[in-house]
Amino acid sequence: MPVDRVLLAEPRGFCAGVEKAIKALAWMVRVFEPPVYCYHEIVHNRHVVEQFRAQGVIFVDDVHEVPAGAPLMLSAHGSAPEVLAAARNNGRVVVDAVCPLVTKVHHELKVRARKGYTVLYVGHHGHEEAVGTMAVAPSSVRLLERVEDVDALGDLDAVDGQPPQVALLAQTTLSHDEWAGIVDRARERFPDLWMPNRSDLCFATTNRQAALKALAGQADAVVVIGSENSSNTVALEQVAVAFGCPRVIRVNDASELPDDLHGTVGVTAGASAPEALVQAVVERLSPVHGVERSTVTVEEEYFPPPPELRELLRGLESTLMLMNGVPAPGFDGTERVDGDSATRVLADDRSTVAADVLERLAGGCPEASFGARMMG
Numbered sequence: 001m002p003v004d005r006v007l008l009a010e011p012r013g014f015c016a017g018v019e020k021a022i023k024a025l026a027w028m029v030r031v032f033e034p035p036v037y038c039y040h041e042i043v044h045n046r047h048v049v050e051q052f053r054a055q056g057v058i059f060v061d062d063v064h065e066v067p068a069g070a071p072l073m074l075s076a077h078g079s080a081p082e083v084l085a086a087a088r089n090n091g092r093v094v095v096d097a098v099c100p101l102v103t104k105v106h107h108e109l110k111v112r113a114r115k116g117y118t119v120l121y122v123g124h125h126g127h128e129e130a131v132g133t134m135a136v137a138p139s140s141v142r143l144l145e146r147v148e149d150v151d152a153l154g155d156l157d158a159v160d161g162q163p164p165q166v167a168l169l170a171q172t173t174l175s176h177d178e179w180a181g182i183v184d185r186a187r188e189r190f191p192d193l194w195m196p197n198r199s200d201l202c203f204a205t206t207n208r209q210a211a212l213k214a215l216a217g218q219a220d221a222v223v224v225i226g227s228e229n230s231s232n233t234v235a236l237e238q239v240a241v242a243f244g245c246p247r248v249i250r251v252n253d254a255s256e257l258p259d260d261l262h263g264t265v266g267v268t269a270g271a272s273a274p275e276a277l278v279q280a281v282v283e284r285l286s287p288v289h290g291v292e293r294s295t296v297t298v299e300e301e302y303f304p305p306p307p308e309l310r311e312l313l314r315g316l317e318s319t320l321m322l323m324n325g326v327p328a329p330g331f332d333g334t335e336r337v338d339g340d341s342a343t344r345v346l347a348d349d350r351s352t353v354a355a356d357v358l359e360r361l362a363g364g365c366p367e368a369s370f371g372a373r374m375m376g
């Protein structure tokens with residue numbers, strides 16, 4: 001299916017939060033005997049989930065299904081406080097891979113609720129991030145999905161005879177246009193509306209949408225790679241349509257590309273879609289005049305592994321050092337020599353790319369195991 005050219009959006013694909021979550025689960029797979037459990041899909045991408053399933057990870061939607069003492073990871077989308085509490089029961093080894101930017105919204109909600117605000121939360125009904133966030137203060141929060149929902153709120157309760165205090169928060173992965181309409185209407189209705197200094201839409205969501213906007217007007221079609229349950233992927237589809245692209249197609253991978261694409265094709269990927277899928281799509285499009293990168297910014301954000309995992313790795317490495325006299329091998333199986341165990345673990349994680357980790361896991365790399373695996 002040769003097209004004329006491909007415009008490749010940059011940034012696209014894995015964000016810092018997804019990198020953190022995938023590497024954290026990969027560490028768990030290396031450290032523990034299978035099965036490792038994961039509450040909800042670690043990130044919303046079918047290929048990533050399948051790769052971990054092949055490594056013996058069992059995904060559950062109820063932490064009570066996880067046996068006592070088993071290793072359990074909580075997904076990047078964030079979990080309700082009662083889920084966290086239930087997970088930590090029964091001696092399970094729990095590592096929370098929540099993205100720090102989701103944690104920030106949990107914190108904002110907790111503080112506003114404590115101060116007596118009614119919190120309007122813009123998000124998608126039933127999405128795991130929205131469910132986990134709203135559970136932080138369920139009696140103080142109201143969900144908004146559309147502009148009309150602002151008007152449908154009815155009268156909010158006055159507090160001690162004073163007008164209600166109202167705050168507006170958001171799911172991190174909304175499309176900017178979806179968010180902007182609701183903000184405008186909410187400000188009209190509640191002039192004293194409280195909002196965080198920076199919108200809750202995260203840097204990765206913002207950057208991927210900006211990169212797509214920059215190319216959407218020049219493309220005959222845009223291909224968005226990602227899963228249908230990935231909120232930021234769906235937001236990219238909406239952005240491409242809003243910015244005038246005549247044809248917008250979401251695919252899980254290259255096998256789903258239609259055969260009749262032609263002219264200039266824009267390509268991007270949601271924050272949970274691996275780069276290998278992007279490369280396969282570009283290969284299938286076989287652009288006659290090559291690939292042109294459309295870069296709006298370069299992301300350098302890095303989120304370190306979850307604290308529980310850092311502790312676990314430090315402890316395990318110290319034990320292996322005592323037993324063997326050498327540090328445990330790094331992510332890629334090579335020997336690590338510099339620094340103490342904490343420094344080595346962090347340096348190894350920082351220099352590692354999640355896409356490479358997935359590739360090694362898929363290849364059943366023999367160095368993938370930590371050297372001695374722990375029973376859950």
Ligand code: SF4
Binds near residue numbers: 016100102172173202
């Ligand atoms: S999309 Fe944003 S909030 Fe979600 S994991 Fe990535 S950085 Fe975190």
